Amino acid sequence: MNTGMGLIWIAGASGLLAFLTSLLYFLRQDRKFMVLSEKLELAGGLGIVLAIILLVYHLLGVDTQFSYVFQHSSTDLALKFRFSALWAGQEGSFLIWTGFIFLMLTVTRFTGAGKTLRETDLFALMRSVSLFVASIFLLLLALKNPFSMYYFTGAGMPEVTNWNLFAEPFVVSYGQGMNPLLRNFWMAIHPPLLFLGYAAFTLPFAAAISGLVLKDSRWSELATGWMRVSWLFLTLGIGFGAFWAYEVLGWGAWYWTWDPVETSSLIPWLTATAYLHAKFRFRHEEYGFMLPMLALVSFILVVFSTFVTRSGLWVSVHSWQDFTTEGMVIALFLLILAGSSTFLLVRKYFSED
Template sequence: MGHLIGFYSLLAGMGINILACAWIAFMLWKGQTNGIRRITWLQGLVVILILIPCIVLVLALLRHDFSYMVVADYTDSLLPWAYTLTAFWAGQEGSFLFWTLAVALFGLVWSFSRAGRQTAEKNACSFWLMYTLVQAFFLLIATTVSNAFVQLSPPPAEGNGLNPLLQHPGMVFHPPLLFIGYAGLTVPAALGLGTLFAADDDWLVRVRNWTLLAWIFLTAGIVLGAWWSYMELGWGGYWAWDPVENASLIPWLASSAFVHTAVIGRKGRALGRTNVALAGLSLVLCLLATFVTRSGMLDSLHAFGDHGVGLP
């Protein structure tokens, strides 16, 4: 029953998100953007509908419900509860669900923030058009190829357990920090790409703190990952230029470049297209980094499991 609640909550969230996206596109087409502030309540509903399956999955992990493929693949009944919870983002399905929740929460917090409230209605409309499109992509993946609620029938008596290399304090902090950083870059990307539909000369001013926040989370995640790599024998020390390590570094470099070019853009109204391109590129590279690490397409010291599931 729980898996049905989780899955259909995600489907409902995707449906509401698509309706919101279509409504925003219609308002932009008609030039009537005075109702855009209502999108905040729809975004809040989407957050709730994504939070429900996250709670369902956490409860399944804590109960060691091995009828869930995710639970059976990454936990066992003897695994300490702290590492049982980290199994949430040990695999592709749970980590993508966590990322989807983080994206939705960042959008909701943005709408209530001072920067969000100060954004003109037309610019807010173009921002939400891009944001709901990105959010729709995440929800589509979370309900199809990365469905965390796939059931095993009959359920196994015991799970496979978590890889011993992942039973480390770094597993508690490193992956979620990276995913929060990735999610935070959605805000500047959506606001920057939204300027393609509605000119906004001050978007860099409003997005500055959000970009720095995402960059800080991303930096902290990479630093903790380097420390973890140093602590684990055979991982090549702090930095071994491993494909998985490099995958998280690439969006960090793009976002670092955006942080600096945005300063020039705010002061001299220069590098307008460059800033939009870097904001969008940072998000695209986050998606690419996750695909590289989770798909198993590259050999890596940080890849685990039969499906080449890698740690970001």
């Protein structure tokens, strides 16, 4: 049995049900839905953590019946690079990104403003929006499963399945290993820092959406701490990535070039910086429109950056593939985020009533 694939499915079902029950709690104010939602959230988060541990185990052991392991690990790789292969491909990247979202939701519930506002409608709706985002990532994991496995078909030719838990595995005698450009010290640092920063943008976005829906200015108390976290990790990630590019790609002795993916990670850093500056004025009842707009746009730009990386529509050293089903899901997600954010901002700040 493909245990990892089962864990992804369990996490996906738990995450979706956690979102739906949290929404029911917000709408009906029945605490049994909140209790159930928190248990389902825990199950989803635990499933993702176990999946990460299991994938690392397979990468270290070079278990090449799994297509992700075959593509990114090999026996000639040092152990540090086999571990770093966890985020060398988009399946692993989505996996740790989703894990970070669940982790941050848990931290929010028990610390800071989240602990203070935990019983409010504002927190309930913020949690629902965050779980909706997590559900989208879980859907992407189901479509691009990190535990997809090679198996024999009836014709005797190996194929890949991402749904058959009980397929007879076909073990490849060797792994392709990691892209030579990724076999670098910075590979262990740069990507996870970026994914931490990207994941942390989820909470300010969810808080801003909730504040606009409920017309509750306390949303910034929930958002600002995580915006600082996002800014910090994105700063470190972009900086270390520049050193990596200088060492490996040698962009004419420059640390930076306007590569599409590189640039698309810089733009949300700029909006996060603007948010942190605007927050000071927001305390004095200024920049009422600017602050939620920046919180929303920052996350939307992160999703756009993800789309750029995974769609293959722009030529970049960071791009992974051509436009596929996963790219279509991200594009649709991007449209939903942009459309809902625009509607709520216009309704609050530009409607005549």
